Amino acid sequence: MGEPPKEKPVTEPNRRSFHKFGSILLGSIIGAVLTIPGIGFILSPILRKTDAEDGESTGDGFQALAKLSDLQEGIPKVFPVLGKVKDAWVQYPEEPVGSVWLVRKGEAVDAFSAECPHLGCAVSLGPDGNSFFCPCHTSAFTLEGKPNNPVPPRAMDSLEVVLKQTPASDETEIRVKFQRFRTAIPEKSPLA
Amino acid sequence: MLKQLSDWLDNRTGYKHLISETLDEPVKGGARWKYVFGSAVTTAFMMQLITGIFLMTAYSPSSSTAWGSVYFISYEMVGGWFVRGMHHFGAQAMVILLFLHLLQVLIAGAYHAPREVNWWLGMVLLFITLGFSLTGYLLPWDQKGYWATKVATNIMGLTPLFGAQVQKVVVGGSEYGNQTLTRFFGLHVGVLPGLLIMTLAAHIMVFRRHGVTAPKSSTGSEPFWPKQVFMDTVASVAVVGVVAFFAIAERGAPLDAPAEPSSSDYPARPEWYFLSLFQLLKQPAFAGENEIIGAIIVPGAIVAALFAFPLLEKFIPRKLAHLLACGLVFGLTGAAGLLTMQAMTADSGDADFKISRDKADVARRRALFLAGNPKAGVPPEGSRYLLLNDPLHTGQQILEQKCLSCHYFDGKGVMERGKDGKKVMTRQVASDLSGFGSRGWVRGLLDNPSDTKYFGTTPQCGGMKRWKKTSKLKPDELDKVADFVASFAKVGNEETIDDWMTKEDVTKHPGLELFKKDCGRCHTVDAGGALGEGGEEEAPNLFGWGSPRWIQRMIRHPEAADRYGFLEQKGQMPGFDETELAVREMTVLMKLLKGDYIPNPPEPAKAGSH
Ligand code: FES
Numbered sequence: 001m002g003e004p005p006k007e008k009p010v011t012e013p014n015r016r017s018f019h020k021f022g023s024i025l026l027g028s029i030i031g032a033v034l035t036i037p038g039i040g041f042i043l044s045p046i047l048r049k050t051d052a053e054d055g056e057s058t059g060d061g062f063q064a065l066a067k068l069s070d071l072q073e074g075i076p077k078v079f080p081v082l083g084k085v086k087d088a089w090v091q092y093p094e095e096p097v098g099s100v101w102l103v104r105k106g107e108a109v110d111a112f113s114a115e116c117p118h119l120g121c122a123v124s125l126g127p128d129g130n131s132f133f134c135p136c137h138t139s140a141f142t143l144e145g146k147p148n149n150p151v152p153p154r155a156m157d158s159l160e161v162v163l164k165q166t167p168a169s170d171e172t173e174i175r176v177k178f179q180r181f182r183t184a185i186p187e188k189s190p191l192a
Numbered sequence: 193m194l195k196q197l198s199d200w201l202d203n204r205t206g207y208k209h210l211i212s213e214t215l216d217e218p219v220k221g222g223a224r225w226k227y228v229f230g231s232a233v234t235t236a237f238m239m240q241l242i243t244g245i246f247l248m249t250a251y252s253p254s255s256s257t258a259w260g261s262v263y264f265i266s267y268e269m270v271g272g273w274f275v276r277g278m279h280h281f282g283a284q285a286m287v288i289l290l291f292l293h294l295l296q297v298l299i300a301g302a303y304h305a306p307r308e309v310n311w312w313l314g315m316v317l318l319f320i321t322l323g324f325s326l327t328g329y330l331l332p333w334d335q336k337g338y339w340a341t342k343v344a345t346n347i348m349g350l351t352p353l354f355g356a357q358v359q360k361v362v363v364g365g366s367e368y369g370n371q372t373l374t375r376f377f378g379l380h381v382g383v384l385p386g387l388l389i390m391t392l393a394a395h396i397m398v399f400r401r402h403g404v405t406a407p408k409s410s411t412g413s414e415p416f417w418p419k420q421v422f423m424d425t426v427a428s429v430a431v432v433g434v435v436a437f438f439a440i441a442e443r444g445a446p447l448d449a450p451a452e453p454s455s456s457d458y459p460a461r462p463e464w465y466f467l468s469l470f471q472l473l474k475q476p477a478f479a480g481e482n483e484i485i486g487a488i489i490v491p492g493a494i495v496a497a498l499f500a501f502p503l504l505e506k507f508i509p510r511k512l513a514h515l516l517a518c519g520l521v522f523g524l525t526g527a528a529g530l531l532t533m534q535a536m537t538a539d540s541g542d543a544d545f546k547i548s549r550d551k552a553d554v555a556r557r558r559a560l561f562l563a564g565n566p567k568a569g570v571p572p573e574g575s576r577y578l579l580l581n582d583p584l585h586t587g588q589q590i591l592e593q594k595c596l597s598c599h600y601f602d603g604k605g606v607m608e609r610g611k612d613g614k615k616v617m618t619r620q621v622a623s624d625l626s627g628f629g630s631r632g633w634v635r636g637l638l639d640n641p642s643d644t645k646y647f648g649t650t651p652q653c654g655g656m657k658r659w660k661k662t663s664k665l666k667p668d669e670l671d672k673v674a675d676f677v678a679s680f681a682k683v684g685n686e687e688t689i690d691d692w693m694t695k696e697d698v699t700k701h702p703g704l705e706l707f708k709k710d711c712g713r714c715h716t717v718d719a720g721g722a723l724g725e726g727g728e729e730e731a732p733n734l735f736g737w738g739s740p741r742w743i744q745r746m747i748r749h750p751e752a753a754d755r756y757g758f759l760e761q762k763g764q765m766p767g768f769d770e771t772e773l774a775v776r777e778m779t780v781l782m783k784l785l786k787g788d789y790i791p792n793p794p795e796p797a798k799a800g801s802h
Contacts, residue, residue: 016419018422019418019419019422020417020418020422022422022426023417023422030235030428030429033432034243034278034432037271038271038275041249041250041265041270041271041272042246042249044268044269044270044271044272088260088268089257089563089570090260090570090571091569091570091572092572
């Protein structure tokens with residue numbers, strides 16, 4: 001191969017442009033082979049189907065958080081939500097994955113995710129005990145979860161609640177479907 | 193517009209000059225295919241750099257997480273198997289290409305003055321690359337990397353004077369663990385790439401200074417761009433193509449079971465290009481005291497000789513020096529080839545190697561299967577516990593190590609090496625444990641206690657056999673008794689005998705009366721004797737028989753009065769306290785006996801991606 005060049009090696013213009021074009025083409029192929037799978041790799045969190053199905057609460061998604069008798073009319077109380085968490089490759093056993101505020105109104109119960117709709121801090125009780133307050137950027141909410149000042153983009157995220165009579169005793173179980181929502185937007189849009 | 197922009201940039205940076213200087217570099221005697229090796233190595237290195245950085249975004253260097261993160265890369269992330277496969281085979285390509293580059297430089301005599309320094313820089317690059325491969329091999333923290341690294345660092349420890357200290361620093365102590373991984377990781381992704389880039393830059397700079405070593409007959413020159421660039425690019429495509437081919441054909445890089453420091457028979461082997469050194473150590477000449485010769489002195493002498501090549505011509509004629517250098521390298525290559533072949537044939541002809549490799553493969557498939565199973569998954573304690581907590585894997589191991597020297601399981605003991613060196617199955621001197629505690633086991637016992645599965649191999653336990661001779665129970669009655677006894681296995685750990693005895697399942701069980709009449713003559717269950725007074729012959733207490741609590745007590749205290757304390761001591765089973773059988777081991781053993789584990793899929797999980 002590579003015949004020894006003549007006295008003065010002159011490569012004809014045709015061959016020169018072939019070499020130029022070829023180098024660029026082949027170089028781009030190498031680049032593509034190396035980077036395209038890598039980009040897919042980096043974008044895995046978007047491209048893969050999520051683990052949501054095997055994580056978080058099981059079954060219908062509702063879990064019993066408390067008994068109706070645990071709550072007093074109009075006094076909010078916070079309860080942990082349990083879930084099986086898969087953190088990339090690690091499978092954790094069932095443990096608290098979030099908190100929910102429950103407010104009793106007669107025979108009904110309101111449930112709010114304790115995750116602030118503003119930027120995701122944990123919402124706590126206001127100093128008066130009669131409202132919700134987020135310590136991060138001072139979002140304030142009424143006990144109905146409505147914004148009390150213009151900081152939060154929307155109301156606190158209410159969660160679905162079912163009240164269920166337990167067969168054994170005559171207690172009423174409060175079952176809540178825990179979900180996470182995107183923060184910082186006016187709509188309540190569930191995270192996959 | 194574009195022209196204006198590029199002029200502006202050129203005016204500020206002078207990049208056009210830089211590029212033209214690079215591209216118009218004259219190639220003496222014209223472009224040639226044989227000059228492509230250096231570029232091919234550089235491409236291989238760039239490939240490692242790119243894939244390596246991708247991998248770094250997903251890898252986690254600690255002994256509890258490394259394996260899990262590599263599993264996640266290979267089996268769960270999009271394209272992860274390919275990226276890791278490219279990195280794995282790219283590493284091997286780099287070693288091969290470096291070697292070819294070395295051969296080509298050697299044959300062309302491109303190491304002679306004035307190019308000595310560049311030869312040395314090339315040697316340094318070779319060692320940095322081998323350093324990459326040694327450190328990278330450990331990072332998945334799988335069995336293969338763990339054991340190979342242990343061997344390699346122990347060889348390092350053989351070095352005179354500082355060996356032991358160097359080893360301790362590299363390993364991060366005397367135990368292999370988190371510090372070993374973080375250090376190897378730091379070397380692999382920080383120190384070595386830095387060194388390699390600097391050395392490579394110097395190597396290319398020096399190369400530019402002297403140019404290629406053109407054949408004597410050639411004349412004239414030709415610019416680097418575009419013909420030589422084209423040739424280099426074609427070579428690079430070939431390299432990337434071959435590596436991609438292997439990555440796809442092998443479906444990524446292999447991942448062995450998580451590192452298990454307690455393995456007793458893992459057949460450790462280094463990467464194939466270290467096999468010759470590995471085999472060298474196995475030569476009888478380097479046994480014992482002489483180990484250091486094979487491990488350090490011979491390889492060290494070879495390295496010294498390679499470094500000395502450019503200096504030879506100072507003492508002997510250039511032609512002769514060249515001949516000597518080429519002769520030595522070809523001789524060594526041939527010897528290394530022979531040793532490698534020897535290592536391979538030794539393994540393929542070795543039945544023991546095959547057995548332990550098969551065992552390792554079973555563990556590997558099990559670990560990969562469990563890691564991907566939603567009911568299992570890598571536990572937070574660490575990847576190692578994936579198998580340690582698995583009844584099928586570890587329970588079976590414990591059973592083999594601690595129980596099957598006397599008991600059988602499914603008609604088999606374990607193979608043990610006898611005095612004559614031949615492997616024979618252990619002799620059965622106790623019952624067969626498969627199905628112990630199940631209805632089938634009890635029913636079989638009631639049918640024929642003298643069967644080897646039950647008391648056939650334990651003459652000291654004659655009670656059941658004597659009962660059988662006199663018992664008048666008919667098969668349908670035996671069925672009922674078996675049903676009743678098998679229900680004992682459901683007794684919970686916290687359940688008291690009083691609670692249990694008042695359950696309808698017990699008080700109304702069709703087997704209850706038969707049990708009282710026949711079994712209760714010897715066996716007791718409750719202290720009050722409501723289920724039989726016992727006493728006719730001595731026999732173990734049957735409350736909770738076959739349940740974890742019964743078996744645990746049997747294992748911990750076989751000498752207890754409510755177990756087999758009535759036997760003479762030499763006829764008793766030896767007890768296992770918590771130092772001999774840890775709580776964790778007891779748990780998995782119990783689960784194995786109860787069949788409480790995730791069964792393997794019918795088809796063995798394939799290595800590689802899905
Ligand atoms: S996160 Fe709650 S106020 Fe900003």
